[in-house]
Amino acid sequence: MKTTLSTDDVFNNDCFRAIANCTYDWESWHTSAGRLLWVNAAVERMTGYSPEECLEMPDYPLPLVAPEDQEKITQVLQRAQADEIGNDVEFRVLHRAGHELWMAVSWQPMFHGNGKHLGFRTSIRDITERNQLREQLRLHAAHLEQLVQERTAQITQLEKNRRKMEKLAALGQ
Numbered sequence: 001m002k003t004t005l006s007t008d009d010v011f012n013n014d015c016f017r018a019i020a021n022c023t024y025d026w027e028s029w030h031t032s033a034g035r036l037l038w039v040n041a042a043v044e045r046m047t048g049y050s051p052e053e054c055l056e057m058p059d060y061p062l063p064l065v066a067p068e069d070q071e072k073i074t075q076v077l078q079r080a081q082a083d084e085i086g087n088d089v090e091f092r093v094l095h096r097a098g099h100e101l102w103m104a105v106s107w108q109p110m111f112h113g114n115g116k117h118l119g120f121r122t123s124i125r126d127i128t129e130r131n132q133l134r135e136q137l138r139l140h141a142a143h144l145e146q147l148v149q150e151r152t153a154q155i156t157q158l159e160k161n162r163r164k165m166e167k168l169a170a171l172g173q
Contacts, residue, residue, distance in 0.1 A: 026103075026124040028054075028061075029110070032117055034081050036060045046103070046126055048096025066092035066100060076105060080120040083109040090127065102131040 020027050021040050026047075028039040039051045039060075047064045054060050065073045069091035076089055087106040094100055104127045110118040 023123075026126075028122045028124075029119060030077075030080070030122070031119045032081065034077050037119065046095070046101065046124070047093055064093050066094050068092070073105070076107065080107040080109070080122065083117075083120070085109070090131075101126055102128045 020038075023040060024042060026040065026042040028043075029037045031037060036055055036057070039054045041051060043054055043064075044050050049064060054064075057063050062070050062073060072089065072091055076086060079086055085108045088104045089106075090102060090104050092100050093103055103124050105122055105124045107120055107122045109120045112118055
C-alpha cells in the first residue's frame with residue numbers, strides 16, 4: 001500500500017532541512033497561496049533579518065525589498081502562485097544595516113511524488129558584485145566611446161589642416 005505524505009511530512013524531513021539550510025542562496029518555500037512556510041538562514045546574511053522574523057512578516061518578502069522593486073516582486077509572487085516558472089529577475093533588497101544589495105530570484109512550483117501541489121519555492125542569489133562589475137564595464141565603455149569621439153575629432157581637424165596646407169602649397173607653386 002502506497003503512503004501519501006502530507007506537506008508537513010515532506011517539510012519536516014531532516015534530510016531536506018539539512019540540504020536546504022546549507023544552501024548558499026536564500027531559499028524559501030511558500031504555500032500555493034503565497035504564505036511563507038520556511039526560509040533558510042541565508043536570508044539573514046543577505047538582509048539582516050532572521051528566518052524567524054521573516055516567518056512573522058504577513059507580506060514577506062516585500063518588507064525586505066526596495067520600494068522601487070516591490071511591484072516587480074509582487075508580480076513574481078503572482079506568477080509563482082500561478083505555477084509559472086521564472087528565472088533571474090533582478091531586484092534590490094534593503095539590508096537591515098541600511099545598505100542596498102542587488103538580488104536575482106528564480107522560482108518554480110513544487111509537487112509531491114504523488115502529484116499533489118505543495119506550493120512553490122524561490123531561490124534568491126546576491127548579484128551585487130555582478131552588477132557592480134556591469135556598471136564598471138558600462139563606465140569603461142562610455143569612457144572608450146568618449147576617447148574614440150575625441151580622436152575622431154582630432155583626425156578630422158588634422159585632415160582639414162592637411163587639405164589647407166595642400167591648397168597653400170599648390171598656390172605657392
